[in-house]
Amino acid sequence: MxxxxxxxxxxxxxxxxxxxxxxxxxxxxxxxxxxxxxxxxxxxxxxxxxxxxxxxxxxxxxxxxxxxxxxxxxxxxxxxxxxIPAAIRAAWLQMELAGIAKDNESGVPTKSQRKEAKEAVEQRCEVEAATGKxxxxxxxxxxxxxxxxxxxxxxxxxxxxxxxxxxxxxxxxxxxxxVGAGSLAEAWAIEAERYAELDDLTPGCFIPKPHQGPHAWANEHSSAPDFLGNEFLMWLWWTLQNNTDTIALPDESEVTVMLTKTLALECPDGESGKDNFNSESPVQLPEAMQAIRCGKLPRKTGMTIVRDGRQFDLVLQAERFGISGAKIHLDDDEEFEDEDRIDAIRLMSETVDLMFYTFCDLRSSKAWSKTQGEISNWIATDRGSSQAAA
Known part of the structure; x- marks a missing residue:
């Protein structure tokens, strides 16, 4: 299972x-x-x-x-x-055409012969499919x-x-x-009676060159603010580097967070491509800092989170809020039944959501402009140091 x-x-x-x-x-x-x-x-x-x-x-x-x-x-x-795989269909068709065309003076199959070949291939496909292979x-x-x-x-x-x-x-x-970043944010905003504020939000920018319009990877069929997932990971990166590794959650609990193992960044304009970093602490790499100075945004990152005495390793995708490679850490002598496993999955899922709700509360408030400025100053520093400009 x-x-x-x-x-x-x-x-x-x-x-x-x-x-x-x-x-x-x-x-x-x-x-x-x-x-x-x-x-x-x-x-x-x-x-x-x-x-x-x-x-x-x-x-x-x-x-x-x-x-x-x-x-x-x-x-x-x-x-x-x-x-039947397309490559096999194509091969069968070429074989049929070659067999038909060899008797033509021109060596080229006629229109009617092409139709005949296609019909022969369809019949063969039906026969082969019936074998179940x-x-x-x-x-x-x-x-x-x-x-x-x-x-x-x-x-x-x-x-x-x-x-x-x-x-x-x-x-x-x-x-x-x-359930993606945008739908999570909307559900939170309705519960918190902040929907009007959330509805007014547009993609932010953390570098002097402003980004125009939706992100290159945005879902054109959705109006949900999935861009908040990318900004959440940027805010989390900045917070952990500059302030604290412990995030206060809306339910008055706390989570300790560390970004680890993997980091994927991409240009929201679709101009300067993607960067993928794999390291024990990829956010500490100078190449990663240089990427966000060029305007790239996080699309995926690995993280370790600890809440209620339970540690999880996971990789979070920013817009979809999909989780991969998640591991539940156990003590050596811990007895872990199926019921415990279900509770742990619920705890991990809830913790990631609560972290995001903390960000949504800040992002939809007047305090965000100050925070956005501090993130921009941090990115602009030559050393990518943990000191944000006042």
Whole structure:
């Protein structure tokens, strides 16, 4: 069970429309009815998506005791495809055309012969697909946290996540929305009654040359302020270098943070490219400081966080707020059951969000202009030192 063992990587989705407070036998029956492999097909180009019990690629067994832990449902989704690779299709077509054209005086196939060759290839594709040798199966772990109305998807956002979300929505009548920096900020602003202030925000700039318009990587189909994720990582970098490694959180707890291992920076104008740094402390590298002096912004960073006596290592993607390579540290003699693992995942997820809410509170306040100026002065210093100009 991937969410219960080893390192973690996931994107999160909010779940709306699930009225039950707990998972029961009726829900288990729904998963059983939509289990992976129940529908077998040899049709070409078909895609089938079904639920997995969570143990392995062919696990079709679902049970409350097995799948429900701490009021969170641990299971999986399998995507079956039966598609002939494009390179093989192209090779078959060339072979057909060569065989047809050799009897022509010109050596070039006619229009009707090309059509004949394409039809022959389609027939061959159907025959080959029926053998099953081009069938592929992909599995993705899922953790549905009923208490927090969150779904953890063990993969990146893309075609696979879309297919998985569609299956869940159809099966359970719920609505799923990706949780990124922008949507997190909007949810916080509504709760904090600061939506008007947040809605007025535009991408900030930390160097003399102003950035114009949306970031080059911005999602053109979303109006959510995902740029706050990049600014959050910049603020966190500055805070840890200049002020303190302990961040006060909105729930009056604290988290100790250190940026480690990896750092990815990119030009928001799409002009000067990307920089990737791998080091025990990449934010200390002079090359990293030079990159942000050129106007690049953080898009991903590794970090170690400690809260409530629990330490986590993880890599956070700025705009999507996706987490990868996450590790839960355990004491040598610690007994760690599945229930503890679920609680730890919740704690890690909550801690990252609370850190971001602390930033959102500052970013949407009048105090931000002073902080932004201090960050700009820090970036501009020749040594990239920890002393910001007054």
């Amino acid at each position: 991937p969410f219960l063992r080893g390192s973690l990587g996931f994107e999160r989705f909010s779940v709306e429309g699930f009225d039950a407070n707990t998972f029961d036998d009726d829900h288990i029956e729904i998963m059983t009815q939509h289990a992976a492999g129940r529908i077998q097909t040899e049709a070409l180009e078909n895609v089938h998506v079904g639920f997995l019990g969570g143990d392995h690629l062919f696990d079709q067994d679902f049970d409350l005791c097995k799948n429900v832990i701490q009021n969170a449902v641990h299971f999986g989704v399998r995507i079956d495809t039966n598609q 081009y069938k592929k199966m992909q599995q993705f772990p899922l953790l549905w946290d009923l208490d927090h109305q969150l779904l953890y998807f063990g993969g990146s956002v893309g075609t696979a996540s879309g297919l998985c979300m569609d299956l869940l929505e159809r099966s359970f009548g719920v609505e799923l929305s990706h």
